[in-house]
Amino acid sequence: MTADVRVASEPGIEPYADELANQLGRMQRVRERTMHQLGSRGPGGLDLAAFRCLFALIEQGPMRSGALAEAVLSDPSTVSRHVAQLVQLGHLERLADPEDGRASVIAVTQDGRRAAAEMRHRRNARFSQVIEHWSMEDRDALLRLLTQLIDDQERVRLVRAAECAKDAPDRTGSADTSLREQR
Template sequence: MDSSRLPVPPGVDDRWQVSDRLGHQLIRVMRAMERAKAGKGVGPDGVERAAYVLLARLVLEGPRRSNALAESVHSDPSTVSRQVAGLVRAGLVERRPDPEDGRATLLAPTSEGLRVFEANRDRRNNQISEMTAHWAESDRHRLIELLERFAGDIEQRLAPSPTPPSAALRGQEAS
């Protein structure tokens, strides 16, 4: 359905209509991505696709503790722990002693993890390049700028708000 022809409730302004069209297009993109990944829960290396997000974060941002990794991908620590265990078993991530705290460990990509990350990134970039080959270079750059801006706004809006100091203290007192 052409989103410009969707019924419009009475009394809405142009900004609402533009947001409605944008929302419709975002849904189309998300559904297309879901269809493309359907049935592909495990990558060619036998690792869950969701775990690749963790591998990518470790490659791009460096070693970190499991809890910090979970926080950086806005995921539950137990889910991240399970996915990290799969990455470790696959030889893509290793646990290293934390130089700042000998009792803790840092997660870091292995050389095989770097190879797998690069192979996945190359595959993704080739697909995007093929899909946008007929676009003007300026349109591709403009899309990047707009998506970076939109992603930043989403992250800022949807990021969990920090716990107020008084609530954090009450939580400590209860332990």
């Protein structure tokens, strides 16, 4: 990082945080552009966003739809749509929940594992091209620091979510009171 990069664009903003946010935004735009150029569909016409559900189930095992939505940090309706698509393609199946036979859990099929392996192979081939000229030390440093960044971002997200949840009843109550007072 050069000295001129460390100059924050706004007073009071930590310069490294500002540049990190700028670079992460840039990375997201490059990723979105790449996805647009490659198409938004994966193997078998699968919506690429659905692969997050597939990978989460492979990593964490069968789970209920609500737990899957939490695991992929998405809303239940979006996850429901992805699950329906994945079930239709034969990548997922619904099984009786071993803890409550009235409910179901979502599990990955062998076809789903094959589709995920193909997608992972394609993704890894693209990233291999990006880092092929990097030293092992740089690769290790990026992986270590990126893992640390994401872990810390998740930690802060959970703290902020807890704060919002704690404050939510007060806001709802205030809004209800305000509506009653207006009537």
